Amino acid sequence: MSEIRALIVDDSAVMRKIVERALRQAGLNLMVVHEAGSGIEGLDILKAREVDLILSDINMPLMDGLEFLREIRAQNLAPGVPVVMITTESSEEHVKQAILSGAQGYIRKPFTSEQVKERVLPLVNAA
Amino acid sequence: MAVSLRDSVQLVSDPRNLDASVEEVFRLMLGVSCRRDSGPVTEDLESVTAVVGFGGMLSGACVFSSGSSAAIEIAAHLTGMEFAEVDDIVKDGIGEICNMLAGAWKGKVPDLAAHCGLSVPAVITGRDYKLHVQAPEFQLHHFYRFDGASFAVTIVCDGLQ
Numbered sequence: 001m002s003e004i005r006a007l008i009v010d011d012s013a014v015m016r017k018i019v020e021r022a023l024r025q026a027g028l029n030l031m032v033v034h035e036a037g038s039g040i041e042g043l044d045i046l047k048a049r050e051v052d053l054i055l056s057d058i059n060m061p062l063m064d065g066l067e068f069l070r071e072i073r074a075q076n077l078a079p080g081v082p083v084v085m086i087t088t089e090s091s092e093e094h095v096k097q098a099i100l101s102g103a104q105g106y107i108r109k110p111f112t113s114e115q116v117k118e119r120v121l122p123l124v125n126a127a
Numbered sequence: 128m129a130v131s132l133r134d135s136v137q138l139v140s141d142p143r144n145l146d147a148s149v150e151e152v153f154r155l156m157l158g159v160s161c162r163r164d165s166g167p168v169t170e171d172l173e174s175v176t177a178v179v180g181f182g183g184m185l186s187g188a189c190v191f192s193s194g195s196s197a198a199i200e201i202a203a204h205l206t207g208m209e210f211a212e213v214d215d216i217v218k219d220g221i222g223e224i225c226n227m228l229a230g231a232w233k234g235k236v237p238d239l240a241a242h243c244g245l246s247v248p249a250v251i252t253g254r255d256y257k258l259h260v261q262a263p264e265f266q267l268h269h270f271y272r273f274d275g276a277s278f279a280v281t282i283v284c285d286g287l288q
Binding site for chain 1: 151152155156202205206207216219220222223226227229230231234237240241245246247
């Protein structure tokens with residue numbers, strides 16, 4: 001598998017590390033992992049760096065994950081890069097909002113590395 | 128048609144939903160099996176409490192509480208790291224545990240999942256403090272244990288539409 005540059009956006013530093021660990025356990029060959037504590041930080045990173053995969057929480061202070069997603073699309077940042085939301089919000093409505101905002105995948109916390117593998121690997125391979 | 132949780136208060140307040148949520152979060156994220164316990168056995172003076180608020184059709188909070196040694200053990204299982212004290216990483220980890228418990232609990236009832244939002248977690252540490260809620264609609268307060276760690280999870284509902 002080719003080397004992946006990932007951006008993980010979550011206001012919890014612990015959760016960013018857990019997501020990174022799950023990606024590695026899922027078999028992703030992570031070359032670089034950029035971390036952002038909010039959507040605003042995530043946008044700043046995307047303006048300066050190229051990435052191959054974005055994973056974002058939804059519930060975050062300053063700028064939530066859905067607004068972050070809409071801004072990525074509005075500013076045409078990271079075109080063609082798959083975005084996967086990882087969140088405690090699990091209702092159909094939240095999934096629908098995420099997909100309408102431009103997410104390609106959705107993982108509910110708590111999660112297993114197997115779920116991460118099932119939902120992220122096909123997107124990375126197709127990108 | 129307007130949605131009302133008042134008609135499904137029995138479902139929302141079903142104590143089995145809380146037990147299932149705790150079991151799910153600890154099994155998937157920590158790889159441990161939790162069981163209900165009769166009461167707190169911690170001798171720690173220091174407490175760690177995380178609070179995630181509910182807003183929308185249900186208002187209230189999910190509250191996680193433990194002694195400092197249990198918080199350290201939970202954070203160690205969650206992160207794969209070792210901790211000597213309740214530092215910022217432990218507090219962050221306990222906040223995330225509470226966040227996932229709140230999300231898993233509300234996810235057990237579809238109308239609740241769709242019409243109730245979560246706040247970001249707040250974590251409090253200290254000694255000799257108690258949580259008081261005046262006249263809640265309902266309250267669930269359960270103790271759990273795994274290995275040597277015991278903790279409590281409380282769901283407080285102070286408003287239901």
